[in-house]
Amino acid sequence: MTCIQCHKFKDHKVLGNGTQLAGQDRPGESNRCENCHKGDLHRDYTLNRHAKTVYCTVCHIPSFAKYQATDMHRDWSKKEYIPEKDKYEPEIEFKKNVRPVYAWWNGKGRLTLLDEPVQVKDGKVLIYEPQGSINDPNSKIYAFKLHRAKLPVDMETRKLIPIKVGIVFKKGNTDAAIRKGAMAFFGKKNIKYEFIETERYMGIFHEVAPKEKALRCVDCHMGGDRLDWKALGYEGDPIRFGGRKL
Ligand code: HEC
Ligand code: HEC
Numbered sequence: 375m376t377c378i379q380c381h382k383f384k385d386h387k388v389l390g391n392g393t394q395l396a397g398q399d400r401p402g403e404s405n406r407c408e409n410c411h412k413g414d415l416h417r418d419y420t421l422n423r424h425a426k427t428v429y430c431t432v433c434h435i436p437s438f439a440k441y442q443a444t445d446m447h448r449d450w451s452k453k454e455y456i457p458e459k460d461k462y463e464p465e466i467e468f469k470k471n472v473r474p475v476y477a478w479w480n481g482k483g484r485l486t487l488l489d490e491p492v493q494v495k496d497g498k499v500l501i502y503e504p505q506g507s508i509n510d511p512n513s514k515i516y517a518f519k520l521h522r523a524k525l526p527v528d529m530e531t532r533k534l535i536p537i538k539v540g541i542v543f544k545k546g547n548t549d550a551a552i553r554k555g556a557m558a559f560f561g562k563k564n565i566k567y568e569f570i571e572t573e574r575y576m577g578i579f580h581e582v583a584p585k586e587k588a589l590r591c592v593d594c595h596m597g598g599d600r601l602d603w604k605a606l607g608y609e610g611d612p613i614r615f616g617g618r619k620l
């Protein structure tokens with residue numbers, strides 16, 4: 375399929391926004407699997423019933439970055455020279471065939487903005503956190519890529535400092551790139567900064583696998599480890615304990 379079969383254009387405005395692109399070209403219209411796949415899609419009624427709680431992507435995208443490795447962790451406190459590109463980069467960990475992480479999502483999320491002090495939870499800052507829960511009827515379980523990074527934070531204001539990345543790429547001088555960033559965005563000289571671990575959930579909607587590769591009952595139930603029932607708010611495997619009560 376081509377991009378624009380799903381991301382349809384109207385007057386140069388594109389359909390779809392995902393979890394990361396906060397702005398929407400066409401608010402109120404959504405780009406969903408159900409736009410094309412309507413009604414009861416599976417012969418097995420159990421699967422159709424699951425779709426009320428488990429979004430299509432969870433079963434149909436068992437792994438991502440199948441053909442090309444994807445950036446999973448970006449450590450801006452370190453740098454390395456990449457001879458093939460003749461430039462410096464932060465230390466990046468690439469992975470292939472990555473299993474998504476799963477979380478409730480109701481379509482809304484919380485972003486850490488640059489003008490607010492970071493909130494540290496379990497030693498990390500969540501840059502994008504999907505909103506939703508087992509008790510929210512508008513939430514389903516979705517597949518995400520969990521991208522991590524080490525980013526500089528101003529030790530006085532506790533705000534993230536946008537790095538002037540061009541300086542890192544060209545000269546490998548991370549310290550100067552952070553100081554220039556603090557000057558440009560906050561007008562601050564002589565800052566003290568430290569690095570902090572951050573995480574963001576990025577919705578996974580591409581790389582749908584052939585139907586034979588979709589997750590099977592035992593990937594999730596009867597000891598299957600795809601879903602962490604307790605973390606999602608279930609008492610245990612719903613085959614034994616039942617599904618959510620709304
Ligand atoms: C089978 C349908 C489909 C095709 C084909 C498709 N996409 Fe998507 N794409 C989606 C869905 C669904 C989403 C997430 C929901 C939304 O758009 O709001 C998405 C999200 C995105 C996002 C936002 C990601 C984020 O997390 O912010 C981008 C960018 C994107 N697609 C680009 C592309 C490009 C480029 C192509 C072609 C190479 C493409 N898409 C092909 C369905 C599709
Ligand atoms: C709990 C896992 C699960 C969920 C959720 C799920 N599917 Fe499936 N789907 C499967 C499995 C397994 C198959 C292959 C077996 C079959 O065809 O019944 C399949 C098959 C399909 C097929 C091929 C049907 C055919 O007969 O050729 C389509 C299309 C499809 N799913 C779309 C979707 C869409 C769209 C959603 C979300 C609305 C969705 N599925 C949700 C597991 C799931």
Ligand code: HEC
Pocket residue numbers: 379380406407408409410411430431434579580582583584585586
């Ligand atoms: C623009 C319409 C459109 C959208 C949106 C769309 N699909 Fe499809 N999908 C199709 C078409 C058309 C086919 C049949 C393609 C073929 O058989 O070559 C298909 C086939 C499938 C199949 C069966 C593949 C197989 O092995 O036979 C699955 C599973 C599926 N889609 C899941 C999804 C999921 C999950 C999403 C959302 C991320 C989605 N689709 C979004 C049009 C769409």
Ligand code: HEC
Pocket residue numbers: 418420421423424427428432433515589590591592593594595600601612613616617618619
């Ligand atoms: C992606 C993981 C996943 C797969 C694959 C999956 N399930 Fe489930 N299953 C769930 C979740 C999540 C719930 C809880 C749904 C809810 O809270 O409404 C559930 C609930 C159930 C329940 C109890 C609640 C109910 O609706 O009856 C049964 C029984 C069940 N699944 C059977 C199956 C069978 C049979 C298959 C294979 C055809 C299957 N599941 C595939 C995730 C999965």
